[in-house]
Amino acid sequence: MKRTRRLAAILIAALLAALTACGTQNGSGTAPETASQAAVSEAAQAEENGSADGSAQAEENGSAEGSAQAAKTESAQEEAGQAGEAGSAQTAENGPITVMDMTGREITLEEPAEKVVALTASDCEILYAIGAGDALVGRGEYCNYPAKVLEVPSVQSGADTNIEQILSLEPQVLLMSTMAQTEEQVAQLEAAGVHVVVSDAQDIAGVYTAIELIGALMGKDAEAAEVIDGMKSTFADLQEKAGEGSGKTIYFEVSPLQWGLWAAGSHTFMDEIAGMLGLTNCFADVEGWAEVSEEQVLERDPDYILTITQYYGEGPTPEEEILGRSGWENITAVQNKAILNLQNDELSRPAPRLAEGAQMLYDFVYGSGD
């Protein structure tokens, strides 16, 4: 780990040096060396002294990341309250902002960010929800909500993340998740002066942390708190209305039968919200999203089915498709036609709309009348 980072630092430094040190002479000065050779040796020397600009920044980043948990600044510690709680922020009017992102790295901004690139759909949604959508100068290619986000230039994300594309948009902050970016990519971005902030919510509490974190970065703490309070009150309201619940079971279908049945198991947002509404996820024994056996769905006989399959306006709708599956006619949900299709990722993204999705599910199960 450390070694790769060191290597990366050397390489970056070498590149920087190669660009700037075109005419540099080597100490001995007898034989003219090629620029790149000179650059490498210079970089190696710089590494030793730890003084060259390029490598210094990269190295600092490396060590900061390694010991971020231990070497928190005092102010961050005060704010965090409990050790290990990520996403805390310290904001003073017009002062530097220090936040800790969701991997425990510490990021300091001189002032609230005005140009942001967000790679994940959920971060885009959070930015718009707290009224900071105007600061978005680039979005990941799969970000699609709200509709306004589609006007923002799109960049490749995930495994295809393109550093050049991101740098060309000149953001101050890059928001992303931990899923696909390599440490080398992060180091590259940091070296180019882009603050990389990771938001990676795994549960609803994590979503609150992410909203708080992004709010702090954008200088929109009040708005962020408002969004969080709104979500909390919706959830509390639904939970109270649902009470103990009916003990009914629900099956969350992520992909249709034709492509193999993928279901949402425990530790998913859908599972967490089902628990809130007094429902039992019938695949709670499965971890995360997984391909489950069709036979098991028939045997577990869910009372409700929620499918998040998208519909393209041709062939049967997802509800009709489920109703028409052979052998499924014995399932309670199919007999009662108790199938809900959520098309717009309401319950699969760590974003403020989870509250809307929960409300939709509640209305579907308990009726919207009361």
Place this chain on the structure above:
Amino acid sequence: MRTRSDRFSLWEYALFAGITLAVLCLCVCVGSVNVPLRETLTAVAEALRALVLHRERPSGLGAAIILSVRIPRVLCVALVGASLALAGAAMQGLLKNALADGSTLGVSSGASLGAVIAIAFGVRVPFLPFAGTTAMAILFAFFSLLIILGLAYRMDCSFSTNTIILIGVVFSMFVSSLMSVIITFAADRIQHITFWTMGSLQGKNYTDVLLTGAALLVCGSVIFSRWRELNAFAVGEDNARHIGVNVRRVRLLILLAVSGLIGVCVSVGGTIGFVGLVTPHAVRLLAGPNHRRLLPASLFGGAVFLMLADLTARILLNPVELPIGVVTSLVGAVVFVIIFYRSRKRVKG
């Protein structure tokens, strides 16, 4: 030329069929949900009676699981396994190339590309709602074969192992980047395409069984009827020409049949590796190199192998399913090495 050992006796056929049937029964009786054997048998018996007498089909959880989920799937798996093994055996003989197979030559990737295009741009065949992906898969399988073989022939005027496998690998890479390009253009269908490329044998119904069965019947009989020519090709293309085989026509016919088989298999179950490569090699040890024996043996061997692999995929991590390709590659690679090692040792004495 014909000797007694040239073809399987009826007894041998009965033995193969018996083994295949036994495995089929095992796969129907064992699954993710434990359905009692008695219930299984009753359900099957009642369903057969209903089919003959046009009565109502039996209802109930056990019957639904057996009749609507397990039997169509097991039948589909058996037919896909048989088709892939048969296609592999035919290609290995035709090209005189021990490593030829739908997945090594890039034909399966080509078929996937066709299916992905069909999904991304909504290609459909009139009157047949789900035929778009199948037709495109077959079409692309055939053209991929033509491109790969054409290139190989241009390069060194033969179908030698190294050239053709190299071209297959390059072609597969090329196709996978094309798929990425298509996915970028059809971003709204990414969910469908992603799940499709992962491949799954879940949710197969009797229509899929009929489709695969029909393909196997048509393309299989074409391949079977050319066993003599395949024997001649396996010695060498020149040899085939010298004994009066219409090389061009026969080759085209067999390639068409092979791409039909692979196209249908890919559209039904995604790309499943190793079946077409390993099965013919394994049964060759048993049945010998004569295609009159090799082809039927591959047929049964492929069905049995894929049914057992699918059984493993279904019950190993219950209630979660494993992708079948994982099982076939895992088992297939080990079996392949063992067979290879033993046969080498025997040759050396």
